[in-house]
Every structure is written in structure tokens, then in C-alpha cells.
Amino acid sequence: MKIALTTDKIPTLGIVVPCFNEEEVLPETAKRLEEKINSLCAKNYISENSKIVFVDDGSKDATWAMISNLYREKPNLFCGIKLSKNKGHQNALLCGLLTIKEYCDVVISMDADLQDDIEIIDKMLQKHKDGCEIVYGVREDRKQDTRFKRMSALGFYSFMKFLGVDIVYNHADFRLMGKKSLDALAEYREVNLFLRGIIPMLGYKTGIEYYSRAERFAGESKYPLSKMIKFAFEGITSLSIQPIRMITWLGIILFGVSIAMIIYFITRHFSGHTISGWSSTIVSLWAIGGLILLGIGIVGEYIGKIYLETKQRPRYQLEQFLYGGDKTD
16 A cells, blocks of 8 residues: 655655674665665655664674675665674664664664564654654564463563553564654663663654564574563663562551461460461561562662662763765765
8 A cells, every 4th residue: 555655855764773693684684674765765755865774782793794794885875883792682772773863854673683564664654744753563463472472471561551661562672763752762861771661751642553573584582581581670670669669568568467466376375375386487487588588689679770870881882883974975
């Protein structure tokens, strides 16, 4: 279906693609994105100065060499950003967004594995032209995921909602952002990044485009279970203080239970009844001890984040930026 854009100004698009050891999939990703850019330019949806920006997040394989070759072959289309070391997906993505925003009117972020459907970019651009400052690419379903992954994802999004975090269900990092929202994002200075939760906080008009997520084209996922758990915990503790409040309420409840138990045992003592065995005592000690350690651990996690935030260390170090300028230069 052909989509007609409605404004006279043709926007310059930047597509930001974080990469970590993506040598197996990168040639196909570059090929498909180039075809998409050319198609959008032919329809006058975007300016011919639009760019594809690959961000190398400290890869150990030939990823950066491939990005450099793409830039040398077509410097007016491909750009490259090399971080000095691996800083994690969210930092690499933020680096790409904040670096390229000065050269583009609108930026789309996506992963390098070709699981995101680039064919809906047309519709995302149309929604932006219709007034949406941010457009989320959202999965229609999780049929291709394992039962465990579906259940864990549902539990994560539900728990985040329970904690009061405004997060878009089944949305990862496939999104469009306009100039205003990118400038607003640049004002958020926290070191502990969870962009899926930060971007909805910006407050601009948003839209959603649904798509079917494909299988990974090649290579292995860079998010094994351990990283997924760490990422989820990062999101929870970076955006909500509800876990600490839950500890407070749990302490109040346990204190109330302890008062009731004291009254009960005093009554039993003076009525001549004695308690035999140590089972109830041991169970109580282990339960309360476990809760205390859990509470200390959660509070410690927040204190650790405060420690990192107060240091104000840079979120990434940009080692090299390959940018070829506009075709009108």
C-alpha cells in the first residue's frame, strides 16, 4: 500500500544500528537497509542525505572492519561509530542517537539481527508526519518464542507496570524519534540506562506500528538468559523505588505479626501450655533472616546505583566517527 507523506519538507533520516560481534549478519543488514533507504528516497519520503549509522560496541570480530569498508565504499550513505570498549547495548544505542541527531530530522533505531521489520518504516515516517514525535515498533505476538521466554517476558512487563513504570508491552528498541524527543533525551544524564522506560517519560505524542518479528538472520543472540535477567533488574531498579517501599511495608507487616505472636505465646505460657520442639523457632529464624538479607541486598543495589550516578562517569567513549557529509557538499 502506497503511503503519501503530507508535508513539503522532506526529512533527513538516520537509522542507528548498534552492533556487537555481528560480522555474520552485517553484510545482509547493510544490503537490506540500503535498499530501503533507496526506495524511500525514490518516493521522496526522505532526503538523499539520509544515513545508516552502525555503532560498534567494542566488537572482537571483524565488525568494525566491515563498517569501515562500507563507509569507504559509500561515505554518503554509511556512517560508523566505534566505541573504545564494550559499554553495553543501551549505551551504544544512546551514543548513536545523540551523535547523529545533529545531522538528521528523524532517527530510527533497530537491532542488527534483522528481526525487526524494516518494511514498516514507511508507516512510522507517516505517523511522524501526522504529528507523532515518537513511534514504537511493537511485536504483534510472541509465537516464535519458547514458552519460558513468553512467560518471563509477560511477567517482566506486568511487574514493571505494577511498579508504576510506563513501559510499552512487547516493545524493544525498534522506534522512531523526532528532533524534539532526541533533544529531550539528551537532557537525561543518568548512568544506569533503560531506554525503554526513559523514552515514554519524555511526554510527547506517540504512535504504535505493529509487526511480526522474524527469526535472527544469522549468528547467535547477544542476550542470553543471564544478560536478560541483568537487563530486567537494571530496568526495575533504575526506574522505580517501589521495591524499597515494598520492603518497608513487609517490615511493617512482619512487625505486626511479631506483636500478635508475642501476645499469643504469653497467653499460652500463663495458661500452662508449653511449646515442644524447635521447628517453629528454626523456621522463623530462617524466614526472618532471609528477608533481612533480601532487604539489605535490594537497598544495597540502590545505594550502588547512587554511587555510580554521583561519580558522573561518561556513559561511553567515542573512539572514531566516520561521517561522509551530505551529497550536496
